[in-house]
Amino acid sequence: MFSFIKKKLGFGSADHSTEPQEAAPVAPALQEPAPAAPNVPPALTPSATSSEPSIDKPAVERRNWLDRxxxxxxxxxxxxxxxxxxxxxxxxxxxxxxxxxxxxxxxxxxxxxxxxxxxxxxxxxxxxxxxxxxxxxxxxxxxxxxxxEKALVVGEHTPTVIMVAGVNGAGKTTSIGKLTRHLSGAHQKVLLAAADTFRAAAREQLLVWADRNHVDIVSQEGGDPAAVTFDAVQAGKARGCDVVIADTAGRLATQLHLMDELRKVKRVIGKAMDGAPHEVLLVVDGNTGQNALAQVKAFDEAIGLTGLIVTKLDGTAKGGVLAAIALWSKEHQRGVPVYFIGVGEKLEDLQTFNAKEFAQALLA
Missing domain, CATH: 1.20.120.140 (SRP54, nucleotide-binding domain)
Known part of the structure; x- marks a missing residue:
């Protein structure tokens, strides 16, 4: 399990499981086949390992997710x-x-x-x-x-540093908590950086997620966001963490002074670790329609996005915005993938994006 996580993270699909898999027992090369049971034709002899049909748990979970x-x-x-x-x-x-x-x-x-x-x-x-x-x-x-449609890659860098941005109310901190839970479940050592220092509620919310997921967090009340992220990346390197996730302050794309500070946070992360941040994610609310596209454009121009998390697709009448984002990405050759989409508040409601599944759900 850990080997493919280092290459690609894909939870919640029929092809990927976050549960560790036991290796199948291998019979010795010279072992004689077991004799058939008396009076039972060989073709009907039960296998020594046969049992009731097994349930493919990841496949069932994915079907449930598609229903949602x-x-x-x-x-x-x-x-x-x-x-x-x-x-x-x-x-x-x-x-x-x-x-x-x-x-x-x-x-x-x-x-x-x-x-x-x-x-x-x-x-x-x-x-x-x-x-x-x-x-x-x-x-x-x-x-x-x-x-x-693209999987989030972790493990190519130690730690993999993920910077997360988004406007207030988009579900940014909650999405970070869910992503942390999935990473921890896949045996990744995660460190959180509470760099949304302007909003006490955001820091407290992230502290709750850190406690719930049993991961460390770097937090400083009223501190400088760039300083918090710098300390977190340094701590992640020193503690041998696999992933460091920085929760940056929620802001509107029109707040230019705050967008400038976001650029500063990104630069400081780069000083703390060469090549970081390795992922710059934007969390957008799927209910905001064309405003979501406007946010993608603005944040991409400011900090260079590498991926999106689209939340709150439960009950929305504006799911077509993903087509608008896809066309913008195609025309500008930006290649900003949607790593995850969310349809609710539960942990399992944040799942990997699949284009065919989404299109079929859209027209169901």
């Missing part, structure tokens, strides 16, 4: 799905779909891109039924979102 994702995106998906309840593929269908995508906050550019792509897919496939068009739209959304 579909439920969370139902407001977005229902308005789009209604477009395909008719019997004809005509201009009226495309006009209704355009309106539905705009209402879902896909944005003008992404909506136009998806419609043109869909019309070409319909032409190429000679589709004649609206249900087929819906499936083709799912394919188009999946293809657009696919570049956002």
């Amino acid at each position: 994702l579909r439920h969370g995106l139902r407001k977005t998906g229902s308005s789009i799905a209604q477009v395909f309840t008719g019997t004809q593929i005509d201009d009226a269908l495309y006009e209704e779909l355009e309106a539905a995508l705009l209402m879902a906050d896909a944005g003008v550019a992404a909506t136009s891109f998806l419609l043109e792509d869909l019309k070409q897919r319909v032409k190429d496939s000679k589709a004649t039924d609206p249900a087929q068009v819906k499936n083709l739209l799912a394919d188009g959304i999946t293809e657009l979102l696919a570049p956002l």
